[in-house]
Amino acid sequence: MDLNDFLELFIEESKEHLQSINDQLLKLETEPENPAIVNEIFRSAHTLKGMAGSMGFEDLASLTHQMENVLDLVRNSKLSITSEMMDVIFSCVDLIERMVESIEQGGDGKEDVTDVVGQLRMIQNPSDPTNVQAGAYQESAAAVAEDIQFDQYQLSVIQEAKKLGNKLYQITIQLDKNCVMKSVRAYMVFQAAEELGEVIQSNPPVEQIEEENFDDSFSILLLSERDTKEIQAAFHPISELSEVVVRELSDEQETAMPIEKAQKAVKSNAQVLPKDKGDQGAAKKKHRSKSIRVDIEKLDHLMNLFSELIIDRGRLEQISRKSELTDLTETVEHMTRISTDLQGLILNMRMVQVEQVFNRFPRMVRDLAKELNKKVQLIVEGEDTELDRTVIDEIGDPLVHLLRNALDHGLESAEERTAAGKSEEGRILLKAYHSGNQVFIEVSDDGKGIDRGKVLNKAIERGVVTQSEAETLSDREVYSLILSSGFSTAEKISDISGRGVGLDVVKTKIESLGGSISIESEPGNGSIFRIQLPLTLSIIYAMLVKTGDETYAIPFSSIVEITKISKDQVSTLYGQKVIQFREQVVSLVSLKEVFNVPATDTVEKQELFVVIVRKGDKIMGLVVDSVLGQQEVVLKTLGGMLTNLYAVSGATILGNGEVALIIDSNQFFK
Amino acid sequence: MEKMKIVAFRLGDEEYGLDIQFVQSIERIQPITRVPNAPEFVEGVINLRGNVTPVLDLRKRLNLEKEGHTEHTRVIITKFEEIELGLIVDKISDVIDLDKESIEAVSSSRIQSDNFEGIAKTEGRLIVLLKLSELIKIPGK
Numbered sequence: 136m137d138l139n140d141f142l143e144l145f146i147e148e149s150k151e152h153l154q155s156i157n158d159q160l161l162k163l164e165t166e167p168e169n170p171a172i173v174n175e176i177f178r179s180a181h182t183l184k185g186m187a188g189s190m191g192f193e194d195l196a197s198l199t200h201q202m203e204n205v206l207d208l209v210r211n212s213k214l215s216i217t218s219e220m221m222d223v224i225f226s227c228v229d230l231i232e233r234m235v236e237s238i239e240q241g242g243d244g245k246e247d248v249t250d251v252v253g254q255l256r257m258i259q260n261p262s263d264p265t266n267v268q269a270g271a272y273q274e275s276a277a278a279v280a281e282d283i284q285f286d287q288y289q290l291s292v293i294q295e296a297k298k299l300g301n302k303l304y305q306i307t308i309q310l311d312k313n314c315v316m317k318s319v320r321a322y323m324v325f326q327a328a329e330e331l332g333e334v335i336q337s338n339p340p341v342e343q344i345e346e347e348n349f350d351d352s353f354s355i356l357l358l359s360e361r362d363t364k365e366i367q368a369a370f371h372p373i374s375e376l377s378e379v380v381v382r383e384l385s386d387e388q389e390t391a392m393p394i395e396k397a398q399k400a401v402k403s404n405a406q407v408l409p410k411d412k413g414d415q416g417a418a419k420k421k422h423r424s425k426s427i428r429v430d431i432e433k434l435d436h437l438m439n440l441f442s443e444l445i446i447d448r449g450r451l452e453q454i455s456r457k458s459e460l461t462d463l464t465e466t467v468e469h470m471t472r473i474s475t476d477l478q479g480l481i482l483n484m485r486m487v488q489v490e491q492v493f494n495r496f497p498r499m500v501r502d503l504a505k506e507l508n509k510k511v512q513l514i515v516e517g518e519d520t521e522l523d524r525t526v527i528d529e530i531g532d533p534l535v536h537l538l539r540n541a542l543d544h545g546l547e548s549a550e551e552r553t554a555a556g557k558s559e560e561g562r563i564l565l566k567a568y569h570s571g572n573q574v575f576i577e578v579s580d581d582g583k584g585i586d587r588g589k590v591l592n593k594a595i596e597r598g599v600v601t602q603s604e605a606e607t608l609s610d611r612e613v614y615s616l617i618l619s620s621g622f623s624t625a626e627k628i629s630d631i632s633g634r635g636v637g638l639d640v641v642k643t644k645i646e647s648l649g650g651s652i653s654i655e656s657e658p659g660n661g662s663i664f665r666i667q668l669p670l671t672l673s674i675i676y677a678m679l680v681k682t683g684d685e686t687y688a689i690p691f692s693s694i695v696e697i698t699k700i701s702k703d704q705v706s707t708l709y710g711q712k713v714i715q716f717r718e719q720v721v722s723l724v725s726l727k728e729v730f731n732v733p734a735t736d737t738v739e740k741q742e743l744f745v746v747i748v749r750k751g752d753k754i755m756g757l758v759v760d761s762v763l764g765q766q767e768v769v770l771k772t773l774g775g776m777l778t779n780l781y782a783v784s785g786a787t788i789l790g791n792g793e794v795a796l797i798i799d800s801n802q803f804f805k
Numbered sequence: 806m807e808k809m810k811i812v813a814f815r816l817g818d819e820e821y822g823l824d825i826q827f828v829q830s831i832e833r834i835q836p837i838t839r840v841p842n843a844p845e846f847v848e849g850v851i852n853l854r855g856n857v858t859p860v861l862d863l864r865k866r867l868n869l870e871k872e873g874h875t876e877h878t879r880v881i882i883t884k885f886e887e888i889e890l891g892l893i894v895d896k897i898s899d900v901i902d903l904d905k906e907s908i909e910a911v912s913s914s915r916i917q918s919d920n921f922e923g924i925a926k927t928e929g930r931l932i933v934l935l936k937l938s939e940l941i942k943i944p945g946k
Contacts (some may be wrong), residue, residue: 200860347904352875372929439857441857442855446855465883572806685838685839730841730842731841731842732841733839770857771857772857773821773850773857774857774858774859774888774889774890776841776847776849776859776888776890776941777843777850777859780840780841780842780843781841781842782842783840783841784841785857786850786857787857788852788855788857790854792836792854793836793838794849794850794851794852794857795838796838796841796850
């Protein structure tokens with residue numbers, strides 16, 4: 136069997152475990168006394184070690200092994216958590232991350248681990264500096280055998296069994312290095328053991344053994360009436376076992392630890408019993424409930440095929456309307472309903488929780504806060520909000536920029552905060568939520584807010600606005616200036632943000648995703664950066680309009696409303712055609728003019744259709760000849776050659792097979 | 806002798822050719838959607854089996870006289886480095902095998918254009934070979 140088949144799985148799972156270690160470590164920093172967290176980390180590290188070992192990544196295995204040892208000491212209250220220790224563990228996790236990345240990119244996952252391993256050893260045994268230079272830890276059956284613990288239920292079972300004349304054995308099995316189907320061998324061992332007596336525990340847990348998540352060795356605890364020799368003999372017929380060690384556990388050995396453990400549990404929290412390894416297996420099983428991994432390309436392909444179907448559906452609708460056959464109309468209507476459901480399902484399948492992007496931020500903020508010497512608490516809300524995968528892939532970097540900006544420019548230093556009568560610790564809130572067909576992501580801080588005067592001075596200095604323009608701008612417009620290119624308000628330029636390229640990149644990126652960004656701020660109380668994004672980028676609702684002989688699609692997301700006005704309602708202001716609309720002066724843009732639509736010799740109409748579109752809180756009217764109706768359209772690009780066209784964001788194929796261009800009305804706003 | 810296959814086609818009285826490795830298919834003319842504010846030689850976009858594909862008016866691209874579409878007018882769908890593109894031509898002649906040696910570099914002072922790969926002489930015909938990598942560039946960009 137080729138190990139490469141498992142490589143992908145290994146990488147995926149390693150990443151999951153690393154993420155969970157990272158999360159839990161951060162939690163541990165705030166609640167160093169909570170044994171449940173240490174247990175959680177220990178489990179992830181343990182699994183990681185097992186996986187790395189069986190895949191043959193020795194450096195990775197030895198590093199995680201050392202980390203596991205430290206965690207084990209913490210878990211058993213032999214070590215208490217210090218901030219230096221956290222730093223070492225964090226750097227250890229970073230190193231593991233690098234290794235996994237290197238493996239992912241086809242490398243061998245080798246890194247120089249001696250330094251970190253040395254540090255980890257120092258923690259375990261500060262009195263013995265000779266340890267530091269020692270080589271990789273030996274991974275043997277004996278190492279696995281170290282940790283035995285029982286919960287109260289198991290203890291009582293053992294005691295009961297002992298009364299009946301059973302003895303407790305620890306059996307450590309070393310599988311042959313060349314053993315191919317490890318789980319099957321393990322299963323045979325279990326079966327043999329069960330014939331001898333009662334298996335009360337195994338390390339690693341049975342579930343992991345079934346999934347082959349273990350090194351070449353594992354151990355089981357067996358209650359049996361037989362003696363050591365008989366047990367040894369029972370395993371003899373199973374081939375590919377290189378070593379079977381049967382050890383009878385004496386009373387002291389088995390009871391010493393559980394008591395200590397129980398006391399600790401009572402001390403820390405009477406309610407929370409330390410979860411044992413059996414629980415972990417159960418939790419894992421739940422997590423994997425009936426899901427399969429599907430190549431993302433397959434989903435993309437499915438989506439493309441479905442798009443084709445939508446086009447044909449549009450065509451069928453047209454034909455049925457023309458033919459006036461009841462049977463056909465009914466069938467098409469039914470098909471429409473089904474395909475709408477199907478579309479929902481497909482889009483849903485492509486939805487990913489923003490958690491995937493959010494989960495790397497707590498760590499980033501922690502590191503950054505340390506670097507900047509600021510105290511900050513990052514609160515993440517709505518991480519289960521779902522977004523299309525295409526959007527998820529793109530949203531990470533802009534959010535990193537915004538968070539850095541909030542941390543660097545938004546939040547004051549601890550001294551400034553105390554002086555302003557705020558709590559020393561700053562607060563950054565990262566929040567995602569749905570609203571209608573849009574997803575909002577907010578990054579808010581409780582820092583000093585944006586200084587209107589400072590922004591304006593800078594903007595005038597940089598030539599972004601003129602002095603006279605500056606006076607008429609609303610607060611919101613002023614704030615949005617910091618998103619324009621070549622702008623940076625930080626007087627001190629740091630390498631975190633403030634190179635003046637950050638925020639305009641964010642704006643460009645968000646807009647290219649069909650979204651928008653707005654800023655609210657209150658001096659002294661902080662700012663909110665709000666990103667608005669469409670749920671999906673591939674199928675959108677659009678209004679089809681006609682100008683001359685040409686059909687265009689305007690996305691619903693930018694339309695406010697559509698109105699009909701008579702010609703004499705249009706007046707001219709500074710050479711610009713405007714109308715009065717709901718007590719607002721709205722300037723008009725004629726689609727015919729901006730798109731140079733060839734004139735069709737119809738008589739000039741007395742009535743005009745105006746599509747009111749918006750960008751942020753500005754609105755304007757697009758004059759079109761007629762409105763054809765709304766339709767779901769599949770967004771397509773114009774191909775590699777036609778990029779960056781004025782006010783055209785893409786194209787779609789209509790029911791009659793013709794191509795209609797999709798208008799990007801944002802570009803009409805100057 | 807090294808051979809190559811080309812698709813030969815006509816623009817007015819002149820004969821041109823394209824290396825067949827870039828040619829995906831040859832299509833009849835179909836409704837073309839004009840793209841506003843695109844370069845002048847871009848005729849528009851067509852629906853090519855569900856893909857939106859830009860179409861160039863090759864006459865305009867090569868600064869030749871404008872001519873209306875006839876029943877012989879065809880669109881050659883090409884693909885160069887992931888960019889799909891249609892070229893409108895007056896008439897497809899045939900597919901011919903060429904010796905690479907029979908291609909002459911464009912050296913004569915009158916025809917000086919980056920758009921041409923060379924001139925092939927075969928069976929008394931003069932065929933101007935087009936350089937697709939240049940054609941897809943937007944002049945001035």
